[in-house]
Amino acid sequence: MSKLTEGMEQWKKEIEQWSHRVIEFLQQIPPPQLYAACAVLLLTTTLLLLFQLFKRTKSNTIVLTGLSGSGKTVLFYQLRDGSSHQGTVTSMEPNEDTFVLHSESTKKGKVKPIHVADVPGHSRLRPKLEEFLPQAAGIVFVVDALDFLSNCRAVSEYLYDILTKSTVVKKKIPVLICCNKTDKVTAHTKEFIRKQLEKEIDKLRTSRSAISEADVTNDFTLGVPGEAFAFSQCYNKVTVAEASGLTGEISPVEQFIREHVKP
Structure with a gap:
């Protein structure tokens, strides 16, 4: 196996580990708090996009x-x-x-x-x-x-x-x-x-x-x-x-x- 392939495999494993950790963390958050966090994130992203659009136009x-x-x-x-x-x-x-x-x-x-x-x-x-x-x-x-x-x-x-x-x-x-x-x-x-x-x-x-x-x-x-x-x-x-x-x-x-x- 080449060094490039080994590097890709290692990178893939690390991504999977981080994904599992994120999922476990989210599962520990009560649903109401999770929904509220998602709403805040969505609202913030929308406002930032609108601000950038306004600046650009x-x-x-x-x-x-x-x-x-x-x-x-x-x-x-x-x-x-x-x-x-x-x-x-x-x-x-x-x-x-x-x-x-x-x-x-x-x-x-x-x-x-x-x-x-x-x-x-x-x-x-x-x-x-x-x-x-x-x-x-x-x-x-x-x-x-x-x-x-x-x-x-x-x-x-x-x-x-x-x-x-x-x-x-x-x-x-x-x-x-x-x-x-x-x-x-x-x-x-x-x-x-x-x-x-x-x-x-x-x-x-x-x-x-x-x-x-x-x-x-x-x-x-x-x-x-x-x-x-x-x-x-x-x-x-x-x-x-x-x-x-x-x-x-x-x-x-x-x-x-x-x-x-x-x-």
Whole structure:
């Protein structure tokens, strides 16, 4: 008999001996106490598994979206590198990366990295947004504050679609409406943009309420019936802020990120 076989036999005997000892020990425990111990063990195991699952699924993804040309990619680079990377072109594929915010790169101690996904704003590419929403801890909806009025309807329609998506509503994903390019003198203020968006969405919800329920199975309605629409009526938290990706004035965006992805 080889040494390996002898070792296996010895190991098998030891396992059998330990098994007998465990069985004898359990037989000495009164049934009520044994049942209680098993229940405690089962409950503890379940709680540990749930805790691990919660830790594993807690998202650190921030989604940047909005119409093409709103400045999403410039904002992405400012968050990552502290640079606008002037000369960026309209994205045709999601631009994503995991990194520590540039403003926090010199901080001492542990700083939690974030995963940022810059989703193309072209109407034909917007379905890609669906890939990121299940993992989203927050959505930054970027609006061009310079050309806002000419794009107001299109911006409102896209924002309406996001706010009524079942994933966004059920997970109560917070949304930051980021009024970008506010460093320009002719840029509209966040107050003006918020009011105009609320008016347009109010019109949209009225027109779309005529659509049959079969066509909006996965969507939710917005607002309170009989009242003018306001973002405060949304299922999830919606805030509006001003920023400038070009000049690096993006602290409201960074604050939003850290509010929902803790360091």
